[in-house]
Amino acid sequence: MNLAEFFKTEFAEHREVTQRTEAGLQTAFAGLVTACVTSIRAGGKLMLFGNGGSAADAQHLATELTIRYKKNRAAIAAIALTTDSSALTAAGNDLGFDQIFARQIEALGKPGDVAIGISTSGTSPNVIAALKQAKAGGLITAALGGKNGGDLAQCADHLLVVPSDTTARIQEMHILLGQMLCGALEIELGLA
Numbered sequence: 001m002n003l004a005e006f007f008k009t010e011f012a013e014h015r016e017v018t019q020r021t022e023a024g025l026q027t028a029f030a031g032l033v034t035a036c037v038t039s040i041r042a043g044g045k046l047m048l049f050g051n052g053g054s055a056a057d058a059q060h061l062a063t064e065l066t067i068r069y070k071k072n073r074a075a076i077a078a079i080a081l082t083t084d085s086s087a088l089t090a091a092g093n094d095l096g097f098d099q100i101f102a103r104q105i106e107a108l109g110k111p112g113d114v115a116i117g118i119s120t121s122g123t124s125p126n127v128i129a130a131l132k133q134a135k136a137g138g139l140i141t142a143a144l145g146g147k148n149g150g151d152l153a154q155c156a157d158h159l160l161v162v163p164s165d166t167t168a169r170i171q172e173m174h175i176l177l178g179q180m181l182c183g184a185l186e187i188e189l190g191l192a
Contacts, residue, residue: 017162017169021177025160029177032158033184035140039114040189045077047109047139049101049130050118053171054144055082057118061178069182073191079108081130101130111138119143120170122150122161131155144177146170 036046046065048058058080065078081104082088091100105115115134117127122145131141132155143156147165162173185191 013166013169014172017164017166017173018176020163021173024163025177028158028160029180029184032142032160033181033188035142035158036114036181036185037188039112039140040076040185042112044110044112044114045079046114046116047079047081047105047134048116048118049081049104050127051124054118054120054124054127054174055080057171057175057178058082058116060175061182064179064182065185069179069186071186073186076185076189076191081105098125098129101126102133105130105133105137105139109134109137109139112140114140114142117141117143117152117156118174119150119152120146120167120174122147122152128152128155144174146173 039046046062048062049055050058059082062078062080065076067075081101087104088100091103095103109115115131117131119127128151131143131152134141135155141156142158143152144160145152146162146167147170149159149161152159152161160177162170164170164173
């Protein structure tokens with residue numbers, strides 16, 4: 001392996017995906033920000049969830065919102081559905097892994113909340129089930145996806161599909177978009 005060439009190739013691909021994401025997702029991002037601002041102002045909350053690296057992103061972003069992003073300010077109501085090990089294992093054992101997020105949304109979600117699913121493939125059955133549960137419960141649904149969007153389009157009111165087939169690049173854009181969401185919410189809610 002030519003390590004120098006590998007290094008340059010990875011950065012080149014990252015730049016290309018960043019440029020395509022910037023060019024293609026501005027309107028969808030603005031729609032997501034508006035939906036989140038509307039929910040928070042009405043006393044709602046954001047509920048984030050995903051698997052693997054997407055679970056880590058959900059937890060990371062919920063923490064940025066509830067604690068702080070750029071500066072000390074009032075808390076923004078957000079929760080990661082990926083962090084309660086008792087709920088995850090009980091739902092997985094008793095109801096099946098596909099229901100681990102849907103059951104939490106059924107219990108904790110209320111109309112006007114925003115459910116944000118994160119799936120690089122767009123085909124994660126538990127993310128899809130949760131978004132369907134959210135939609136049935138009157139929540140606003142949103143998703144961060146990649147590749148061709150998979151099954152997310154059928155259940156997400158706000159869909160941001162990163163234009164890439166490479167999981168690493170999709171995940172890099174998801175955290176970028178997620179942190180941009182945190183920053184935009186601080187500004188739009190007058191907290192920055």
